[in-house]
Amino acid sequence: MRVAIAGAGNVGRSIARELLANDHRVLLIDRDPGAIKPDSVPGAEWLLADACEVDSLEEARIDRCDVAIAATGDDKVNLVHSLLAKTEFAVPRTVARVNHPSNEWMFDEVWGVDVAVSTPRLMCALVEEAVTVGDLVRLFSFRGGRTNLVEMRLPTDSPIVGRRVGDLAFAGEAVLVAVIRDGVASSPQTDAALEGEDELLFVVNPDAEMELAEYLAPGVHRERVANEDDVDVDPER
Template sequence: MRVVIAGAGAVGRSVASELLENGHEVLLVDRDPKAIKAEAVPDASWLLADACELSSLEEAQLNRCQVVIAASGDDKVNLVVSLLAKTEFGVPRVVARVNHPKNEWMFNESWGVDVAVSTPRIMAALVEEAVAVGDLVRLFTFQQGDANLVELTLPEDSPSIGKRVQDVSWPADVSLVTIVREGRVLVPTGETPLEGHDELLFVSIPEREHELQELLCPHDQAKTQPASR
């Protein structure tokens, strides 16, 4: 997969290193010569250019990209890059960094953003995820498709304990994608049994989250909304 990252600061370089380790092709773009640190990520390609200019994105060959990541420290830059990537080059997946929570409402499909990554929101969700057993925690929202990645740690008294995945009557528009069990990541099959303290990760539309909570923890009648918003 070819990925272009606009913004070669600490965040952009860290993301690039992770993607390269997973075998992807990465180009880092930044207009600040001081940010061009090829020795920091030697396996990446580098381009000294302003990612807000159409000519720079043409030089970066965004038409060959599967993913663009707008990772600069400026929300205005990230929005412009996202919009150009989606509207001018038709990039299938655009991920944008939100630096200031007050701007988060703008990071949506209208600006070409498929996934908005807000550090304060993720940190709050991870804190809640760490302490909440039996609470449905919203980790983040996929802007395109109106779906959320949510997590729930099964309490010992859940009625789903001991059932196989295929025997649970999951709500419509809900998909169990991963089970984290004793530090191991499991890809669930229909035969996989559910155990106490399993961390279940789902993709769900917002309207089904209450049903999912009630299915797995019906004794918590007061919990009608996910723990994180």
């Protein structure tokens, strides 16, 4: 697989090293001469150019790439690069870094972004995942938010504790993709029974997240909703 990475800073170079370690071909693009450091990522191709210019992307032969990654520290650059890669060069898959959470809403298919990676949101999700039981935590969004990867640490009093995975019909056609028990992840087995404190990872449509949460932990879910409804919001504040 050939991957183009716009932005040869610390983030871009780290991504490049991981991809090279997995036997992919990588091209790093940056307009700052100081960022061009071939010795820092042996095996990568390098191009001193503006990743938001059509001529530069033609020179990079980005149309021959399977993936275009926008990894700069500037959200505007990441959006423009993704849009050009998708609409002008028909790159099959685009991944864009979101630097500021307030801009996250723009990183969708309209701007040519297949996958948006928001570091602040991801860190917040990981904190929630570590400390909450019975709450559905969104870890990642795919394809402009139409499908999400979510996680729940199963409460011990969940109605599905002790039941076989094969006997369960998860709400909203959610797909159980992994069960983490005692820190060890495994693919869900039809005959395996779920236990309290299991961490369950699902791929689910965002519209079905609340229904899934109610199915997995109805008591916790209803209590949280009730508490939210009881909050007295002062419109002057």
